């Protein structure tokens with residue numbers, strides 16, 4: 001691990017003052033410490049934010065508010081979350097392991113880095129890690145890689161399960177910096193790789209995530225998260241689906257759909273949402289609505305199975321949800 | 326102490342410098358036992374090391390660490406607590422599981438500096454004198470191990486899971502224990518051991 005200065009801060013003001021280019025905030029450390037050991041992340045300064053008061057899980061008329069330092073396990077166990085936003089609890093409980101969920105924060109989860117093996121291996125070329133060096137995955141082993149939102153510079157997936165559920169639900173991210181505070185919709189918070197895959201989101205150097213807000217809605221309480229992977233637990237998604245339905249007498253009034261494991265960012269599917277709205281909640285509707293889900297996909301040598309897997313994952317998630325009623 | 330510190334510092338009023346001498350204040354149990362939430366690890370001193378004080382298996386321990394050191398390496402290499410195992414060192418196997426403030430975590434991805442003020446329990450701290458913890462006893466009774474390398478992590482994880490209230494069925498145990506890999510694949514007996522220990526622990 002490269003040397004760094006370690007500072008523990010006690011207030012948001014102090015955190016922001018210490019941060020900037022070359023700084024990394026330390027929350028649970030499950031991404032940062034891992035990648036610092038691999039020399040993939042090499043901050044000159046680590047600012048430990050764990051004692052900041054960015055805590056709390058509250059629910060009001062506007063929706064759910066979660067502090068950036070709340071741990072994945074605590075959010076998953078929260079009764080309000082389980083009752084009003086089941087897909088959030090499910091996405092969290094299907095993530096990582098119990099130990100990691102006890103450590104990892106909500107803010108850190110949204111900023112976790114890709115699991116592309118070349119990104120994690122400094123001996124190989126990777127545009128995300130080292131801009132301009134090339135993409136080893138394009139012609140290498142790319143079974144776990146993305147089919148949507150890819151570019152010739154990078155085909156890595158965004159690995160967070162939580163982010164997929166949050167994008168489906170229209171979540172806002174609150175951030176703070178020396179310039180003040182601002183709120184960004186999570187969907188536009190993430191950027192596509194394009195020619196600059198090392199840029200993954202709109203955060204500016206030193207900007208701190210303080211929390212998230214998930215709007216209240218008629219569909220969030222009737223939602224689920226389905227994750228398909230190579231082993232049953234403790235594994236990242238090959239494909240996943242976050243779906244929420246507002247049903248009225250067997251008819252879908254509104255739907256929210258996002259998918260993971262297939263996109264370079266959490267992938268909202270508004271075309272599928274529109275195709276579901278106003279239709280009866282039946283197997284035929286699900287089948288036809290997901291027909292265009294993988295439109296624009298660019299499969300690679302080892303992941304040509306993903307468009308079909310994506311459609312079937314969506315159908316199963318919708319069916320699970322329909323049967324839960 | 327960082328001069329910029331503008332909130333909530335120095336609650337205990339105990340000087341950190343007074344405790345920088347030995348690497349392990351082994352016999353210091355009565356000393357400052359309640360002051361676990363004492364001076365925070367704030368920033369490195371001139372030599373780049375950061376002072377850390379934690380309660381480890383019931384004993385107050387003060388040491389100075391490189392800010393890059395993991396809790397795992399600090400336990401094993403500095404504090405001679407080698408019961409906690411290093412499997413992958415990447416968060417992928419669970420062999421390094423310990424309890425920090427009562428929660429099961431991976432010590433290989435925990436920086437030692439962040440354990441300042443914390444209560445840490447390792448496999449060495451589980452037994453009550455000569456009497457094994459019910460989970461340890463159950464692993465022996467059920468042959469819940471072969472080579473034993475994963476076992477400290479399995480046991481620490483299992484104890485926490487029972488306290489979390491999530492050891493209801495075999496299925497639930499398998500899911501909630503998935504963060505502990507066993508290369509020898511002793512899984513069926515591990516599940517049996519946990520089910521058994523849970524009954525004793527619940528009493």
Ligand SMILES: Cc1cc2nc3c(=O)[nH]c(=O)nc-3n(C[C@H](O)[C@H](O)[C@H](O)COP(=O)(O)OP(=O)(O)OC[C@H]3O[C@@H](n4cnc5c(N)ncnc54)[C@H](O)[C@@H]3O)c2cc1C
Nearest residue numbers: 025027028029030031032096105107108109111161209416
């Ligand atoms: C073996 C393993 C398996 C995993 N499996 C899954 C899985 O199945 N699904 C899944 O979704 N995730 C999985 N993860 C990823 C895990 O969820 C993330 O590592 C974790 O959520 C990151 O949170 P953290 O608090 O530990 O972040 P840190 O490691 O502390 O931080 C991550 C990044 O975010 C920055 N940061 C942290 N907090 C803030 C903030 N408030 N403001 C600004 N920047 C901040 C840090 O500087 C760093 O760059 C897995 C991880 C491991 C090691």
Ligand code: SF4
Nearest residue numbers: 116126127135154155
């Ligand atoms: S897919 Fe992206 S992260 Fe992986 S090697 Fe290519 S550039 Fe790097």
Ligand code: FES
Nearest residue numbers: 412413414419433
């Ligand atoms: S050594 Fe920590 S998880 Fe493997």
Ligand code: FES
Nearest residue numbers: 471473507508509
């Ligand atoms: S007993 Fe050998 S790894 Fe589990």
